[in-house]
Amino acid sequence: MILLTPDEMGAADRLAAESGIDSYGLMVKAGYAVAASALKHFATVRRAIVLAGPGNNGGDGYVVARALAESGMDVAIHALGDPDKLKGDARTARFECPIEPQSLEAYLPQAGDLVIDALFGAGLARPLSGAVTALIEAIGRKGVPVLAVDLPSGLSGATGAPLGAAFHATRTVTFMAPKPGHYLLPGRDLCGVLEVADIGIPMRIVRAAQGGKLSVNSPALWRAALPHSAAGAHKFSRGHLGVFSGPAGKTGAARLSAMAGIRCGAGLVTLAVPASAEAEVAAHQTAIMQRRLDEADDLRDWLADRRLSAFVIGPGFGADARAREFVQALAERPTVIDADGISAFAEAPDELFVTLGRFAPHCVLTPHQGEFSRLFPDIAADDDCGKVEKARAASARAHAVVLYKGADTVIAAPDGRAAINANAPPWLATAGSGDVLAGIIGGLLAQGMEAFEAACAGAFLHGEAGSRAGEGLTAEDLPGHLPPLSAFS
Structure with missing residues (x-):
């Protein structure tokens, strides 16, 4: 519509x-x-x-x-x-x-x-x-x-x-x-x-x-871009998603993202974890692969594997110089930059924008209101603009798709396309829900969807999962309630 x-x-x-x-x-x-x-x-x-x-x-x-x-x-x-x-x-x-x-x-x-x-x-x-x-x-x-x-x-x-x-x-x-x-x-x-x-x-x-190319988010926007697996598909043809974990005691957010990524169809999902978190993550995961990764040099070595098709960074990662270094290394590949991956650039947002501007707009930023205000303070403070105009301005500046979260999530692309998501139930407002959303989008990027379509589809699927899980849900419930992609094709 x-x-x-x-x-x-x-x-x-x-x-x-x-x-x-x-x-x-x-x-x-x-x-x-x-x-x-x-x-x-x-x-x-x-x-x-x-x-x-x-x-x-x-x-x-x-x-x-x-x-x-x-x-x-x-x-x-x-x-x-x-x-x-x-x-x-x-x-x-x-x-x-x-x-x-x-x-x-x-x-x-x-x-x-x-x-x-x-x-x-x-x-x-x-x-x-x-x-x-x-x-x-x-x-x-x-x-x-x-x-x-x-x-x-x-x-x-x-x-x-x-x-x-x-x-x-x-x-x-x-x-x-x-x-x-x-x-x-x-x-x-x-x-x-x-x-x-x-x-x-x-x-x-x-x-x-x-x-303005503005729509209500619905399957009509992204149905044609959904991934389809041929009879001869194998795990690598369905995409390999990398998710970055925080240190011991802060791995839950990344684990939620990883599970969401594999539930929405990525063929492989690997959690990249620092040494301090290896045992903790291994105790919680079975279908999710694990790789020790501490420093940016380790990341650059891993990126040599071109079978890695998309990434999620930010949930529970830590908003520090290491996060900025990792994001800059990942910007050449489709990446969901969420949570700490955004907040790490609060004092130097132009550093992020210059980095993203070097590449095609294949990354997705997923700020909530507070994160948006930290990354785009002047846009956020403009009371003459509504949420759509703010998301569009932010997307153009960042040279990335911006998914401006909230009960009325707005997704905007640098080319001016925008969509308002309206199917999310209020009980999605729970801790960890955004980490699941980041993983869904990452899983779709890993399967080859373009950034705007993946963000729109991810927001819609997230809302559908919330409705299926029902009132009182926790973030852990959401991946298991994601509808199959075939339901929309």
Whole structure:
């Protein structure tokens, strides 16, 4: 499912009009789609209250009001501003609606109401007025359900962040394509159940308007890139993943990554361990191979084996000069740089970026918010940018795929492609979960997937494993619940 920013949706509307499509006809279809949702999902409400704004979102609201009145529902309209000053299609919708609007301030929320929020759509770029904010708070206190038109008013369609106050909708109906704000938090929660209504803009026009190559992460993005084993496959043809362990007492994170890598299909996985951890790791692993590796010279000797196809470094490794040296040696090969592998460069991020810039963008950085802030402090501090824009900027700077972790993980590539992952259950927020994710991505890289597709597939598979394991899971449970890759091919 592609996503359109508010600007891109505006471009789609303009292209549709330029192609000869009746813009008012699109407004009517949008309004009737919202009315259909209201009748289907809120059939027992006593009356519908349409809050109509001063633009085209308000025009949609007048169409909704007319359609619901035609169905026999008791409907009232409360308008923000002077409805007689509406222009274009919104003006037409206002005068074709037989219900006379009242002022916004005249509405007093009551039990049994359904509020149709048609005040502002996804293009809102400024905080709401005090009067609207007060009404949002009054509706929330009364517990009146809200059906949002396009996007809950007060929510940024680009970033998913409230611009001051915002409605908390029970359901949201948007048109043709979702916006980033429907999937980025806290917008995803504020939208409630999301419906996407096809109002008749041809998909060729929607795609023509999409400049940013942004999607919801789904198998459609990476299915064609999944590894397939031929009948004559052997362990080395399925890829050899190397995972670097920390010292004794700190091997658990790397062991989780290694197990995830082999569970998602890598033919061999080797844990590279310092001497102090050899006995500890050997006591815990059976299918995972083990190699003693202490210093960078040992690593360079190991890298002479070209059958090693990908690496994971960072989980439990230690954020020190040795980590920086190892990452620099690994950068010429597909590598997941996670946790300590990222934090080791907190004082010298340009050192990492210069190193990665020497090679094709085949490495994946997997920072959580704190690690992202340490590696990209200026990008993280830019309050005008949402998570997608931050991930894209970071990816371009690092010359690597950036998987910006969180409940609304964003994956971005240096070429501008980006995806928002939305299938992760909340119980994935547990210690070690990120180490498993790093191992999944590493296992996919080892099998030959390109970095962006491997990161997207890894995030999705991680979410699926969390859903299968269920509430109360621990990180150790996740590798055993990974779905087979064949389920998506």
